[in-house]
Amino acid sequence: MEERMEATPDISVTEWRVNYSETDQMGVVYHACYLVWLDRARTEHLRRTGVSYAELERRGIRLLVGELTIRYRQSARYDDRITIRCWVRERASRRIGFGYVVEHADTGRILATASTSLMVIDANSRWARLPAEVAELLPISADPVRL
Template identity: 50%
Template sequence: MFVFDHKIRVRYAETDQMGYVYYGNYAAFYEVARTEMLRQTGISYKELEEMGVMLPVIELHTKYFQPARYDDLITIRTTIRERPGVRIKFEYEVFNEQGELLNTGMTQLVFVDMQKNRPCKSPQIFQDKMEVYFRE
């Protein structure tokens, strides 16, 4: 299992008229945390694309408990519980500075060969970098 925490300060532009983070912005928060998590493994989205592999989102779920507000420093905890294959599933928990759970979510992405435009296994270099988190 791989767990990664990433902090983001909520910007004014990310809030609605009530002063809460607009619900659609949570997907963007997930993307930032997911991208930084992958970078932490030693391989970035950009490098995967340079290898001819893209990772489109094929599923998104989110559940809201409490709002985040302007200028809150939120933590997005991203977890990969299962060894990636053709698909990779990310789970998210969003916390405020007091440690209160604000939001949970999940995205599932699929590795796609850019030349064939077909699903494929994750590149071997990516599998090697993820191996350390999934040893039994």
């Protein structure tokens, strides 16, 4: 069993069970489902820090995934409880980088690690700057594990 990461105010934890529809013929989670999970964890992380996608869009700000890296370590299976830890690992005026760890909730085994880089654009798809008051709500955390 691997050592579990502790939650901190800057690292959000989202938990759910693997649905049957997320598995492939081999009984494991289809690899592309992890991308949806990362999006879900990132959305919850932003909401918990006081920034929601809906509010950003009302303000004319969009976050566009520009880069994604994922490392699969072990398989998740139907009905497994999983947790995803998400944090801001870097922030610039036009970019926010997020880190993720997908874990088996019952054993603490790391199933995958990932990072995404989101670009800030306006409603007309032009580069924009992240408003300072939004950036202040997104503190940067050191990676708690090697991504």
